[in-house]
Amino acid sequence: MHISKKSSNFAAKSCKDNKNEHKIMARPIKETPTLYGEDARRFAYAVEHPRKVTAAEMQRMEESYQMVKSIANFAF
Amino acid sequence: MIDISRFDLRPLTADMPLLPFCCADKDLNEFLAQDAKNYLEEMMAVTYVFIDPDKQQIAAYFSLLNDKVAYDPQSKGIWNRINRHIHNNKRRRSYPSVKVGRLAVGEEYANSGFGSIILDFIKREYAKGNRAGCRFITVDAYRDVTKFYEKNGFEYFTTLDILDSTRLMYFDLKNVKEQLKDR
Numbered sequence: 001m002h003i004s005k006k007s008s009n010f011a012a013k014s015c016k017d018n019k020n021e022h023k024i025m026a027r028p029i030k031e032t033p034t035l036y037g038e039d040a041r042r043f044a045y046a047v048e049h050p051r052k053v054t055a056a057e058m059q060r061m062e063e064s065y066q067m068v069k070s071i072a073n074f075a076f
Numbered sequence: 077m078i079d080i081s082r083f084d085l086r087p088l089t090a091d092m093p094l095l096p097f098c099c100a101d102k103d104l105n106e107f108l109a110q111d112a113k114n115y116l117e118e119m120m121a122v123t124y125v126f127i128d129p130d131k132q133q134i135a136a137y138f139s140l141l142n143d144k145v146a147y148d149p150q151s152k153g154i155w156n157r158i159n160r161h162i163h164n165n166k167r168r169r170s171y172p173s174v175k176v177g178r179l180a181v182g183e184e185y186a187n188s189g190f191g192s193i194i195l196d197f198i199k200r201e202y203a204k205g206n207r208a209g210c211r212f213i214t215v216d217a218y219r220d221v222t223k224f225y226e227k228n229g230f231e232y233f234t235t236l237d238i239l240d241s242t243r244l245m246y247f248d249l250k251n252v253k254e255q256l257k258d259r
Contacts, residue, residue: 027242030216039233046231058255064192065200071083
């Protein structure tokens with residue numbers, strides 16, 4: 001309860017105001033669970049029938065890739 | 077579409093001073109400020125930051141970690157169907173993946189296509205340029221931005237997390253790779 005109250009106060013403030021606030025951990029990154037039952041069956045179907053990628057999507061992907069690569073100061 | 081050519085992209089390092097970052101979601105602000113370096117130290121995730129050199133602030137960031145997508149090993153029927161399409165020596169019960177643990181765009185740069193540029197970069201990078209096998213991009217998506225991931229071709233793993241604060245989604249790189257072969 002104490003944490004959530006602190007959390008809601010935190011949310012009401014702007015980023016600038018947050019700088020000197022109490023440190024609150026963000027939500028942890030959720031793990032991908034093993035799929036069971038209907039979820040597993042649906043996923044198996046999707047694996048067998050991967051979504052088609054359009055030429056326009058590929059073009060956009062390539063442009064984004066080149067753009068990001070050009071500003072990276074490291075070998076990704 | 078935003079022009080990102082004036083930004084610098086670099087991996088977050090333990091000794092890098094954190095420039096200001098502010099997006100609409102306080103949890104994403106806190107992740108970068110409090111947790112990203114801990115994930116790095118523990119070798120759990122690497123965070124990449126786009127720096128706006130003119131304003132000396134972080135324009136966007138994303139965190140990546142290795143992941144896998146696994147099926148229930150009891151479900152033999154499912155495995156038989158999948159395995160028919162995989163050579164004997166390559167049959168497996170899980171697929172290697174990379175997870176976008178967090179992705180955030182600063183308020184000033186939001187709604188400009190920046191998030192989609194980042195996702196496209198990751199898709200293209202892992203579809204062709206990766207040095208290890210990777211079939212899927214998975215994401216732990218905040219519930220209020222799942223539409224953004226849907227628009228970028230991501231699908232839901234399950235309906236069991238429909239009430240959670242985040243939802244797990246995936247993007248299949250298979251056809252991206254196939255199309256890259258033809259280029």
